[in-house]
Amino acid sequence: MNSWQKRILEKLLPQRFPILRWVITLVLVLGLSSCGEKVTSQEVSNVYRENSPQISQISQQFSEVSPPSLIQELRPILEVYQPQVTIITPKPDEVFRDNKVTVSFLVKDLPIFKDQELQLGPHLHVILDNQPYIPVYDLNQPLVLPDLSPGTHTLRVFASRPWHESFKNEGAYAQTTFHVFTKTDDNNPDPNLPLLTYSRPQSSYGAEPILLDFYLTNAPLHLVASENANNKFSDWRIRCTINNESFIFDRWQAVYLKGFQPGKNWVKLEFLDNQGNPLKNAFNTTVRLIDYQPKGKDTLSKITRGELTAYEVRGIVDQNYKFTPKPTPIPAVEKTPEIQPKVEKQPIPETQVPEESQAQPTEPKLEVPMAAPSPSVSPALPEIIQSPAPEIITPTLEPQPEVIPTPESTPLAKKVVPQPTKSRFGGFFNRLTSKTPAPQVTIAPSPSLPPTLPEIIQSPTPEIITPTLEPQPEVTPTPPSAELPEKQVQQP
Template sequence: MLAAPRRALVALVLVVLTLVSGGCGSKAGPGASAVSSNSLSATPPAGALQEVAPPGAVQELNERLNERAPQVRVLAPQDNALLPAGAWTLKLQVSDWPLSDAGALGLGPHLVVQIDDQAPIRITSFEGASAVAMPDLRPGSHRITVYAARPWGEAVKAPGGSTQIRVHRVARNAAELPASGSAQLIAASPDAQQAMEPVLIDWLLLDAPLQNLRGDDARWRLRISVNGDSFLVDRQTPLWLKGFKRGSNAVQLELLDGRGDPLNPPFNSVVREVVIGSPGPQPAWLRPRLSATDLALLSGEQPVAEAEPETTAAPEPKPLNSTAQPSAPSREPESPATSEPQAEKQPPAEPAPPTPTVPQAALQPSSEPEPSPEPEQPASAAIPTAGRASSKDNDPAIGNPDPEAPTPSEEPNLPAEATPPEAQAQANSKSSAVTQTTPERLAPQTSLTGSARDQVNADGELLKPSPRGPLAGLREKLGG
């Protein structure tokens, strides 16, 4: 009889123990919140937002720029330096990264200098990187972040592609700086370049905890909110989004820890404005494809100055009769000094006057040696003096002329036909007026008539009269 109450009591005790153990196991332990937070996973964009592939030009440029490993260093000032008042200079050094400005195409690979969360300063030349003029800083502490950027503003995530120093003005203020070694969020995009879709969302994480080393190992999340629609990402990969409204759009980036709480606030929450439809040309990297020249310019492989002749339009061809492409050379007009005398070189033929009877003795060749012929003179000097034979050269009483003083009658270039004295005088007057360099000649003093051709031999030399003999006067009187 006593065995039954014992069994009932034992059964009751077992039931109580079972209930107590079950209730204790249902209580939440200290690690329950962390376990539940690991279930927080990346979510796709919500609402009208849509993730799309990068533009074709971006993919082409990435193929070339991904081969580089930029290394960025700050040479001056030193980390934790105390800066004086006024403007100061930041000296940078970069290797294995081209710095260029592609002109009308936009920026090429460049460096970005960012003070705290202010607007970025973009550097497109090595000369500019060696000495960057920086504005005056307000008193307190500041973060100076420098990183290599692609033409569309995406930050290079490779090790060495970014660096940061901390500087102070007047005095150091620890409250304005995140704890040393703690995670920092630097918003690289969107910025003023994003005026049309798709919009690049990109960021840079400094000293962020490593994650995804094993399953369910999430140390941080990035929450992206666009006009109130939010989604989470757990990888440092740039996003290209569509679905923005026309006009102003609010974009917020927040860095969260594994539990979904803000990580290292208030330094890791950034708000940017994106204005869609603002005036301005479309960036070249939004094109579906790039030409070989544009690809070389935007990747920094070719300077803009060397590619200008290829990008400019070729000039239109000019007509053949233009001054740039002259036609066959035309004959130059003859100068008045030579054309006018030749125009009167052959005047209308008139009957020649009767030729005077020359003594037989004068026609016989002279036995005396003839003087050497004088050099030929230009036709312009010979033409106006044709027919000016001097009487001293043909008078038998005077004798042979002086060979050192040749007369115009000795010139070989004489007209083929006889010229009347009136026409010859008119030609002489016109020629002397045109040719200023011809010396003035004395007026003819001969009483002979006829052409000067009658006074020279066939070879152009003057006829030499025979010496007068003792019977010369008697022959003249007798007419024979």
């Protein structure tokens, strides 16, 4: 027990309660001794500080912010894993007779893979000496280290999340020291001293915030009150300097920073002892150069900016997940109405339509396609579309609303009304005055005539063709006094 603790007990408890003093002293000693052990790797909670502000200004240029929202959403998926990493080769203190060394690893309780489309996934950070780390996404392919310099080398490795944040559980880190041809004092950290392993930032970035992450070994917990007052590692700190601006961290935790200038930025990490001095050990001071170019198009930049969704990038944390794009709704396309060729209709003077024809709207207009031929009547003649007839000068006749043919009537009557015993018909065609086109003539259906008489439109020729009941007779107008033969119309 430290001297300051004894002084506090003497003030709080008078000499007349020796038993009570002895009990409290025993409880304190047992409690402190149980938590006074050093750990190989400091184990901290994987949950970010709940009470930390979203933005904390830590220097004139830089500020600490919350992790990107998409990373916070994906992070719980990997919380079920506690990766255990082992270096199979090289063996500790192994001496190689070649400057090319093959490295292999064993990882338990964490799938190591890379999504082929997004180029991210859980992987290993492999650090030779104090060089920038090498990412490993496939354990089936051994890692070859070529052209090694003769002497001692140290290999460090730890498990990492797809966004390059290290797992900090016990067993996620492994380390070995080997030799090429011979042993030297270089690259050989003291195993009894705390060791700082630099991880991120590294290489290039296309969006902010940028992750600052590192790994600690042999560093005691800050909550430990060591019995040795001379222990200079009980209150360690991490000093970070970016572009000559320094700030200190007292916790082992991933940090996201904003304030990097576009282009080249340099980052320096140092392990400090209780007095704030850099602790001398191999790799405890590391400097990296990074390149920040905003508006990057890589997957990590898009995740940082929130341009992707968890549904799209879940494949970087779940090896069995297959992303299926949601069908994009096709907007309704308004059909453009087909442009029909404009047909110029010949004007029909209203005065040319008989009043009686206008008064009978129920009489259907007969068209050729709907006609059904009668057994006793020849097939209907095709519809003859004729252009306006040339000018024909004929005697002007008074228009008659309806003419019932008689032996003395003219065969040019407009409407044919059959007789009960003997059917006769004739045609009447209105003659227009000079320079006036003749209107179309509609023939009313009759019980004794076929219901499919075609619509007759006058042609430009002076010859007028009217349908008959004989197979193909040519009807020629007869003088007013002439009668049609009785055999041309038969009773059905």
